[in-house]
Amino acid sequence: MIKKRLQECLEQCFNQGIRQGLWSDAARNSYAVEIPKHEGQGDYATNMAMVISGREKKAGNKKINPRQIAEQLVELLDAHSELFAEIKIAGPGFINFFMNPAVWQAVLPIVCAAGESFGLVSEKNNKRVLVEFVSANPTGPLSIGHGRQAVLGDTISRLLEAAGYEVEREYYYNDAGRQMRVLGESVRARYLELLDLPAQFPEDGYQGEYIYDIAGELIAEQGDKLKDVTDVTPFKEQAERAIFKDINATLERLGIHFDRYYNEHTLYEEGLIDDVVARLRAKGLVYEKDNAVWFKTTEFGQNQDRVIIKSSGEPTYRLPDIAYHREKFKRGYDWMVDIFGADHIATVPDVLAGVKALGYDETRVTVILHQFVTLMRDGKQVKMSTRKANFITVDELLDEVGQDVMRFFFLMRKADSQLEFDLDLATEQSKDNPVFYVQYGHARLASILRKADEQGQGPGKISDVDLGLLTQPEEENILKAIAGYPALVQQAAHDLAPHRIVFYLQELAGLFHSYYNKHRFISEDRKLTMARLQLSRGLRIVLGNGLRLLGMTAPDSM
Template identity: 40%
Template sequence: MTPADLAALIKDTAQRVLSARELDTSVLPESVNVERPRNPEHGDYATNLAMQIAKKVGTNPRELAGWLTAALAEAEGIDEASVAGPGFINIRLAAAAQGDIVAKILAAGENFGHSDKNAGMKINLEFVSANPTGPIHLGGTRWAAVGDSLGRVLEATGAEITREYYFNDHGGQIDRFARSLVAAAKNEPTPEDGYGGDYVREIAQGVLEKAPDALEGTDAEVQETFRAHGVEMMFDHIKSSLHEFGVDFDVYFHENSLFESGAVDRAVEKLKDNGSLYESDGAWWLRSTDYGDDKDRVVIKSDGEAAYIAGDIAYAADKFERGHDLAIYMLGADHHGYVSRLKAAAAALGFDSNRIEVLIGQLVNLVRDGEAVRMSKRAGTVITLDDLVEAIGIDGARYSLVRSSVDSSLDIDLGLWQSQSSDNPVYYVQYGHARLCSIERKAAECGVGIEGADYSLLTHEREGDLIRTLGEFPGVVATAADLREPHRIARYAEELAGVFHRFYDNCQILPKAGEDAAAIHSARLALARASRQVLFNALTMVGVSAPERM
């Protein structure tokens, strides 16, 4: 019986108890809260339902808890139910019911933890979207790892995810990049507002190899040649780095297409027609303060050129016109102001602003021996995705970036993540999976299987801890999806690995040499196999490999 199963049982029991006493059943919450008590001596699980609804039905919490525990104690799979404190209900499961979690995991396999909670929902998930003016820096790398993992978590709840990269190929930054390439090709100093680093010289050389006459023609023609070829080469490098990192996108959306297709003009005209734009000082302004923004925003400047927000408005419209129910933007730490303006743009276009979510990720720093690592080999002044992968590997890079909330800045200690010890979180979790695979191999050698395993034999304290931890995985996934926090999956994997290691140290899983296999060995092997499956599922959700040998 998983926590979700128990929550459903408690709600059903409460429904019957209240109905029998002619009390209002509509006060019951949609889902009952079930938690593990801090002190395991109090029971396997606890609920505060009686305290939550007692006043609403006209009784006191302890009295209501007494009615509920009496009914729960009679339910199949419940060994004991008791009242604690002001009205908490502590519950201890029967061993067989607890062991049923193992059977469910083995039956579900890679689908354990999955649900249809968000079935039918189409979500556009935009992340990374780094400008094609240089390699992906650490902030973009964080979003690559977190965004891909969030997509996996949302898919596990039944949502249909479109992973999208917004390719910024329009505007001043691209012009500065092109000028930097031209300067490098001519062996001239980098322009004052340009881009430096070895990668600029490498791309400039690549343009000359692809187009030997690239430096011929007018200044505008030369710049356009380097812009077209250079942006393409830079973006190819970005896509290649992301692919090696295990991150691929369904859609690469070109910002420039919004202008070339007339989408920006159409969006502006729509806003003019519905009164959301007004003219002042020769410019056109969005009435964004009407929708919660702190100030109105210029959409068309006084010189007739579109401001940056014009593309954002057309892009938001495009996402919803493609049939997405929700658009999630994952933006960098310097984009806090975008939250209100993107929602205002959606509302002005006639869409529900709640269909736009903006997640802001904080900065990432590399440290070694307590000192910041600041310089990149190729990018000059920034650390890149490629630098991080070279330093700690793909698994280490992804896991280190995913396991912390994006709401806080992150320091990655290279010494820690390069170590092969239990202090290294990803090594610790992967070692747990490899150890479980080793147990499977040894079980095959000594002829121990799980067919007909009797889960009621799993009564050891460490067995109970492990089973209950395994049973929490679906709830962790659901919460991670709801809160857009894939780091919860990584932290759960670490907790599970720790609980498994303690089980391993206290419970003999396979018979010792010269000892005959017994029923307890089959039951414990089944528990170990279920643990391996859930660790595999958790690692997969954060995009990290689950090695069978280490």
């Protein structure tokens, strides 16, 4: 929030410089305001002078020395002197800003007034965004990989909501096709097996225990009435119902709710698949070869064309994927975010080529491909095989670590990185476990405020408190961190990068724990106590808001 004010000041000075003929417009939107890494370089720094200098040269205007530009800028900034304690020109032409301490202290009343809404944009941006994630077909319980995706998708959705978007969460699935047929056959085989009848388990069948459970339910409901039924439909339908129920229960445990479930089937029923083919054909982007229908993806930069309808007449997966995305476009979203596992990378270029071919702006789709999760136990990787159903489900992991730990761990790495989930660390209730580190910070703050209250030293009205007493360097650092929270949320939303929030919270908790060990909140000095209690309120609000933004709880005691 302070950074934003500074940016506005600089923008004004930049414009003023243009009016005074000091430089041209060439550097607009190219310069940066950032927080310097090193002590002595101020609270903020800008490279504006160097960027102006560089752009002038590039634009063929006369080259101006960056340090000279910096001096001119500093002069212009004099009009905003109330913000700054000092402004320095350093190095090749950086301008370092040392803010007036009162600027930092002034954030506390704002935080306390905003409470739970601190960090959320105050106005909606009137943009609709669709986030598609999980999208697992109902063939079995959610695996760890789905878990990462579920948490990632939901948290990205929360971030976008915090940034003012109107967000819809959508789950796309397919209950037709070969996989589901095999699932039905698997259930049928287990059903017969449980009835002690001869059964042939399909070669590539689903071997998980849950298939027995589903078969058992069928027996409980219908006895052996289905023993001579060769059609797999009733088995398949039973399986789908049971598995979806299971998946939803798991998502519920994670606190994840979808606004819509879109069944691929709809695309067929409404003729949307055929329509896509017809439109592509009309544009000359489709041809027949070897009894199959091909889409000219080479026209879109790929190195080979792709089959969209097999010689059997069945579409390949890319055709409904394209049709589905076209439906998203038709619904008029400003932005569509797809979250897929890295194994789905092959469909991405096809889908984007498809929507582009149909006349839509494919840049409105952002695909997040997340890498896989490896589970570590006792320092060794836990081997998993989906086919043999020898994998750990999200449900089992939840039993072991709980929702807060699971969400936090799944968000600790950026999507691009493979994620190592250390079960030993996750189950440890100690300082090494970052989840507890952050939550403990929140609980400690709550405890301080409780204690003060018990002693009749409630924080009182913030307007009566002299925040100018918060002069310790640790206090200033905490205030700075708090002030940076809203911008961080916006940036994380823009970049679809929830891990930034995770890192921020660890850092903020660290600042607090460190401060706690050095200074006392509650002391004999009543005025100082009041000021520090406001600080603890502000800290608690930001820590709590951050945790909730990640879908976690913020405990008041631990």
